[in-house]
Amino acid sequence: MVSGGHRPEPNPPQKLVPKSGLTERKKVRKRCSKHVFFASYEGEVSAPFAPLKARDPELAEQLKALLPEPVLEKLNGSLQRDQQRLQATEERLQLAECKVRLLEERLRLIRINKYGPGSEKLCDAQLALLEVEPGVSVAEVAAESQREPLSAPHPAKPKRPHPGRQELPAHLPRVERLIACTPEQCVCGQCGRPTRVIGYEQSEQLDVEPAKYFVVVTKREKRACDTCEEHGVACAPLPARIIEKGLASDRVVIDTVVRKYADFLPLYRQSVILERETGLVISRATLDGWVMQVGDLLQPIVGAMRQELLAGSYLQADETTVGVQMHDGRGQNHQAYLWQYGQPRGSVVFDFRLGREREGPKRFLGDFAGRLQSDGYGAYDQVGGPGLVHVACWAHARRKFFDAVKLQPTDQSSIRIVAQMDALFALDAQARAGSLTQEARHLLRLEKAPPLLEQLKAGLEAARAGALPQSALAKACNYTLTLWGRLTRFLDYPEVELSNNVAENSMRPVALGRRNWIHIGSKAAGPRVANLLSVVETCRRLALPVREYLGSVLPGLADLPVPRVADLTPRAWAARK
Numbered sequence: 001m002v003s004g005g006h007r008p009e010p011n012p013p014q015k016l017v018p019k020s021g022l023t024e025r026k027k028v029r030k031r032c033s034k035h036v037f038f039a040s041y042e043g044e045v046s047a048p049f050a051p052l053k054a055r056d057p058e059l060a061e062q063l064k065a066l067l068p069e070p071v072l073e074k075l076n077g078s079l080q081r082d083q084q085r086l087q088a089t090e091e092r093l094q095l096a097e098c099k100v101r102l103l104e105e106r107l108r109l110i111r112i113n114k115y116g117p118g119s120e121k122l123c124d125a126q127l128a129l130l131e132v133e134p135g136v137s138v139a140e141v142a143a144e145s146q147r148e149p150l151s152a153p154h155p156a157k158p159k160r161p162h163p164g165r166q167e168l169p170a171h172l173p174r175v176e177r178l179i180a181c182t183p184e185q186c187v188c189g190q191c192g193r194p195t196r197v198i199g200y201e202q203s204e205q206l207d208v209e210p211a212k213y214f215v216v217v218t219k220r221e222k223r224a225c226d227t228c229e230e231h232g233v234a235c236a237p238l239p240a241r242i243i244e245k246g247l248a249s250d251r252v253v254i255d256t257v258v259r260k261y262a263d264f265l266p267l268y269r270q271s272v273i274l275e276r277e278t279g280l281v282i283s284r285a286t287l288d289g290w291v292m293q294v295g296d297l298l299q300p301i302v303g304a305m306r307q308e309l310l311a312g313s314y315l316q317a318d319e320t321t322v323g324v325q326m327h328d329g330r331g332q333n334h335q336a337y338l339w340q341y342g343q344p345r346g347s348v349v350f351d352f353r354l355g356r357e358r359e360g361p362k363r364f365l366g367d368f369a370g371r372l373q374s375d376g377y378g379a380y381d382q383v384g385g386p387g388l389v390h391v392a393c394w395a396h397a398r399r400k401f402f403d404a405v406k407l408q409p410t411d412q413s414s415i416r417i418v419a420q421m422d423a424l425f426a427l428d429a430q431a432r433a434g435s436l437t438q439e440a441r442h443l444l445r446l447e448k449a450p451p452l453l454e455q456l457k458a459g460l461e462a463a464r465a466g467a468l469p470q471s472a473l474a475k476a477c478n479y480t481l482t483l484w485g486r487l488t489r490f491l492d493y494p495e496v497e498l499s500n501n502v503a504e505n506s507m508r509p510v511a512l513g514r515r516n517w518i519h520i521g522s523k524a525a526g527p528r529v530a531n532l533l534s535v536v537e538t539c540r541r542l543a544l545p546v547r548e549y550l551g552s553v554l555p556g557l558a559d560l561p562v563p564r565v566a567d568l569t570p571r572a573w574a575a576r577k
Contacts, residue, residue, distance in 0.1 A: 102470050105407050109472065168204050175207075213278045216249055229376055240556035243293055253290045254550045260291060261509065261536045262546060266517040267291070288521065294550075295528025297557050300565045302531045305347045305538065306364070308569060313370035314495045316503040317341050317361065317380060320510050323519035324354070324526060333519050335537075336526060338510055338533070339364065344502045347571055348541060350533045352526035358383060371493055373500045376483055392486035394421060395499030400476035407472050411461040420456045424449060428498055442494035453488060457481070506537050538570045549573060 045266045067075070181195075188195055220236040259265040267287040275281050310314060318340050323333035337356050341364060342348030353360040358379040365372070368389035375382045398421045404414040427448055431441035464477035480487065485538045490496045510533065520526050539546040553568045566572065 012135075015479070020424070030548050053506045061260060088402050098468060098470075101468065105472055108407050109403055139316050145429070159324075167328055168206055172206075174204075183213070185484065211277065240559070242297070242554045243290060246290075248290070250551060250555060251547075254547055254554070256287055256290055257294050257532060257550065258546055260517065260537070261513065261532050262540070264509070264512045264516045291532070292525060292528050294554065295525075295531045297554055298531040298535055300558075300562065301553065301568055302349060302534045304343075304566045305534060305571075306349050307566075308571060309341055309343060309349060310366065313341060314343060314493070315365075315368070315370060315372050316344065316497075316500040317372060317374040318500060318503040318507060319356065319360075319377075321524075322510065322514060323352050324523055325519055325521055326523065334523075334524075336520070338507075338530060340503060340506055341365075342503060342506060342541075344497055346541070347538045348503075348506050348571065350530040350537075352530040354523065354526075371489070371496055373496065373503075375500075376479060389489065389493075390486050391481040391489045391493075391496050393499045393501075394424060394487060395504075397476070397480045397483070398485065400479055404472040404476055411465070411473070413459070414476075417456065417459055417463065417476075420452060420459065424453050425498060438494040445491060449491060457484065506541075509533065509537060535570065542570055542574055544570055544574055 084391050186195055189192070218238075220238065222233050222235045225231055226235045242253050246253070248256075256267070256270060259270055260267060267284045268516050269286060271282055271284050319337050320340075322338050324336045326332075334354065336352065337360070338355045338512045339351040339353060339360050340348060341351065351360060351364050356379060358381070361380055362383045365384045365388075367385035369385035370382065371389045371391050372384060373391040373393060375393055380390065398418060401414050401421070405411065405418060408414065421546070427444060428441065431444055434440075436444065460477050462482055464474055464481070467474040467477065490498055520529055535550070536546055538544075539549055549570060553573065560568075567576075
């Protein structure tokens, strides 16, 4: 008996399950686990969750007969959670694979830019891929169905006969050297009589005379009257010089400027050369003072060159970096910018700015209302006057697709787009080969460019649809399609070039200079360096002798009236010659 008078209730009778029932339940569980495993393996986890009854009705009926309802619902919930976890894992895996592909693409592009070839031409093997395409999308087929076969962008050029030995320029002075025959040749070997000169066997070789330094002694005549001593002494006027009372002549000063900004020879090397050739020690600080003074003198001329550019209707613009010593104790150079504005067959002006903001082009262009061609950099937006028309550069767009070709050398989409862009450039090459005027070139463009542009745009849209959003190909397509309206402006304006490669070529002296003279010495020196680069590069474009030009305009420039400065720009100086 138990205290309290209560008898404990017996345990509820256990439900006996036959051995065959236990075996069947194990089979069902095994089958259920197999079903989930194979479903995940075969990719069914990516589909929306479906109850077990919808997946396998037979299995669901067996489970319903063997398992209580709460257990069956719990099993369905567990399957749903497992499926959701597997689906999330699969999505993370796909995202990780995309990131790996993009990072590998960027790394490959960095290595190609650093160690690869600099050429931007398609090889014959890549062009051959356009003829054999293993598979294309439906959109690409629709885009290409209307395209006429492109002519080979690089047709085989016929072999030209060798022109022979190059003739030396006629404007170079000739110094004759006469070589007489030997005494044995002056006597006839048969009869013994003296022979006579019947002509000369002539040949020419290019020679050089090393730089010869000498001292110019200037003596100014002084006169006085023997009878009128009260009138004093008269002395001949001193000719104008670039640097008054300087130790070096104007030609030495100009030579220093040209060697630095046209031949990229830094001042410390020039100082060593002068000491070696003349024995005269001239410090780098003295040479730098000469260069900076010339840069100051050229400021009004560069201002007049800017007015010449803004008076036109078409400008090309580009910018590049340059290091500047700030002398602020940090021990680091500040990254400043040289903005370049010019005309393809005219003047070019560099503008020094400490930053890359819109304020630079906004101040330089003022109310310019012509055509401004540049890359897609946003600082060129919202500048100039209300009538300014922006024009984009096809070379920049092509370069982005060529980078995609570098990353995937067998990608037919990128190769085809580059070949189509080459067909556009081939039109201008045809115009240059035929010496066509701007008007004739414009008619050629209007006739042949629109079909090429239509095919190109369709190919761009199809390529973007099939590329990864952050891949080089997709970025190139987005860049080109975003600027499509600006890229096609060459159809509206005959003077517009397809690219601003001329502007980029004007940046090469700056890039070469950075490797030699490294940086600009101070913030105040920046505008003076920009003046020097403007004049030197303009003389190069106009094929003017820069030494002769500087020697003609620099002496006495500081005392010249402002209205006469416009007559001394390189273009005006060339027109007078």
